[in-house]
Amino acid sequence: MTPLTGRFAPSPSGPLHFGSLVAGLASYCQAKSQQGNWLLRIEDVDTPRVVAGASDQILRDLEAFGFEWDGAVSYQSDRFEKYQHYLDKLLDQGDCYACECSRRTLREQGVPSGPLGQIYPGNCRLKQLALENHSIRLNTEHAQEIKFVDRVYGEFALNLPESVGDFVLKRVDSIYAYHLAVVLDDADGLMTEIVRGADLLDSTPRQIHLQRCLDLPTPSYAHLPVAVNANGQKLSKQTFAEPVADKPAVDLLVAALDFLGQQPHSPLRDASLDELWSWAIDRWRLDRVPRQRAIHWPTGNAVHYVPSKSDKMTD
Numbered sequence: 001m002t003p004l005t006g007r008f009a010p011s012p013s014g015p016l017h018f019g020s021l022v023a024g025l026a027s028y029c030q031a032k033s034q035q036g037n038w039l040l041r042i043e044d045v046d047t048p049r050v051v052a053g054a055s056d057q058i059l060r061d062l063e064a065f066g067f068e069w070d071g072a073v074s075y076q077s078d079r080f081e082k083y084q085h086y087l088d089k090l091l092d093q094g095d096c097y098a099c100e101c102s103r104r105t106l107r108e109q110g111v112p113s114g115p116l117g118q119i120y121p122g123n124c125r126l127k128q129l130a131l132e133n134h135s136i137r138l139n140t141e142h143a144q145e146i147k148f149v150d151r152v153y154g155e156f157a158l159n160l161p162e163s164v165g166d167f168v169l170k171r172v173d174s175i176y177a178y179h180l181a182v183v184l185d186d187a188d189g190l191m192t193e194i195v196r197g198a199d200l201l202d203s204t205p206r207q208i209h210l211q212r213c214l215d216l217p218t219p220s221y222a223h224l225p226v227a228v229n230a231n232g233q234k235l236s237k238q239t240f241a242e243p244v245a246d247k248p249a250v251d252l253l254v255a256a257l258d259f260l261g262q263q264p265h266s267p268l269r270d271a272s273l274d275e276l277w278s279w280a281i282d283r284w285r286l287d288r289v290p291r292q293r294a295i296h297w298p299t300g301n302a303v304h305y306v307p308s309k310s311d312k313m314t315d
Helices: 018-032 054-064 080-093 103-108 178-188 198-213 249-259 266-271 273-282
Strands: 005-008 037-041 096-099 136-137 146-148 154-159 167-170 193-197 220-226 224-230 293-298
Touching: 005 018, 005 193, 018 037, 018 193, 018 220, 018 224, 018 249, 018 273, 037 054, 080 096, 080 136, 080 167, 080 178, 136 198, 146 198, 146 220, 154 198, 167 178, 178 198, 193 198, 198 220, 249 266, 249 273, 266 273
Parallel strands: 005 037, 193 220, 224 293
Antiparallel strands: 096 136, 136 167, 146 154
């Protein structure tokens, strides 16, 4: 029997922030509350966006907050040969093709856009272009509607041809796309459940379609509300979210538990890190997670960071 396995997969485009901590905590508690494995993967496939030193800082931050992962840390940058192998398989199956279209040329041609971006209509499906110096797209012509049951949001469906069209698996600059990398990484890691932010909810049908093309298993999915700032922007490195490094771990973990609807009680703020994790894992309930796609942080009823004595200004 395959053991229950979850994962956390931050990208090293900058340091961990509160939104990252929420996703890490939820995936950790979901796995450990069921005596499962929790793996750590650094998603550095988009090499131009990698910030020097960010991977090591992420590992230090996770250790400082008491996370303990099973096995060695994996890095997408070590797996490019694997990605190409399966991309070649898709090409041999006729599921992929080379494409010369750019976003700019598609706009000039009047290709429509939807909530998920441009809806690629398959302009290059029959052109049989050379693979070199072109992007590679996955054909979704016959995908139709992809349905799955999310463990937080319930049944979710997306018609790929109408909402997305054929999407890119390898960019023209030879960077492997997120969808290809994450599907192969999750399959190789024997992931049984994926816990991640709701900003990826719309991406899941694309990944399920790709799993089916490659005859790979589909794990269960649970998506979490994302933390957004006062302007409604997702907390991220790009929106200058404050790093969690050197902040009191217990205070921020209690805040993350509150954000996720786990109802932490006030005495937890005086608990040790080990005591807090024991409480969080023992009492973790996925059905308490709010069903909003996004929640402002900080919120009026959240348990906020309270400075420790060493952080307070002295007279």
